[in-house]
Amino acid sequence: MRHRTKTHLLTEEQISDLFSRSEVGRLGTYSEDGYPYILPMHFVYFDNKIYMHGLPKGKKIDNIKFNSNVCFEIDEMISLLYEGVENPCDVNTEFNSIILRGRASLINDFNEKHTALSKIVEKFTPHLKNKELPEKMVKGTAVIRIDILDYVGRYYK
Template identity: 55%
Template sequence: MQYRMKTHQLSEEQIHQLLGCSQTGSLATLNSDGTPYIIPIHFVYYKNAIFAHGLPKGKKIDNISNDARVGFCVYEMEKLLLDPNGNPCNTNTEYESVIISGIAKLVDNIEEKSSVLKEIVKKYTPHLVNSELPNNMVKGTAVIRIDLTEITGKYYK
């Protein structure tokens, strides 16, 4: 383990807080040739899993169907920490990050999809939280669940 991972670990509570407030994350899937495919996504951390939604077809869905192993990352940069003597090599960053390895799958259960989509509405458009989600929209939206196999968080201040 890196030195900074030993001395600058986020607590479980801090990890959950960062996952709850971060607006975007990066999802890494594997292309059929084994190369990585990384995309920014909106997500919600709910019931100890990461959930994302989107169109039911596309590269992300194809990749998950072929290989369910994924990586996920959120990162919040606060500011640069400049060296008082002006040495550019001693510039650092105040940040928090969470790195996740997991197994992704498409959610088929309509009740679970609806529940997740309501959580996404609550996070991103809270003013619409009491709006009804049309059943055809729920059915036609792909919901991806990422079950966490490994999770780490670190910070630097």
């Protein structure tokens, strides 16, 4: 398996496409108790950054305030590759994935929050993209930005 991780790399175009079409990614943060914390999050990718939104309080917010170093993972399982396989240990998976490291921050700038939330609306509820976002909702929603330090996209077919 280790050999494949260096030879089955997604192109930048494939990575960009996977970022665009994926709806859920997994955010990994550090807890003060020393344990990692991973949770699925809806997200949008633009300007080489990941944006997510949620409640302004909770474990993910506390963790980001404690340590802004995060990881983020996206994957899609396409199919199991078992046709003609006799040994269960030889079954494999066709997949695409991206793993990245970055620094998370809570956005306070109203314009950046509004832009990020508008992009999220456009991605997940495009039929509502022309509706104005209420100022109170923008101000009351936590928006998390991940500034990407590095990433790798992998596939297997």
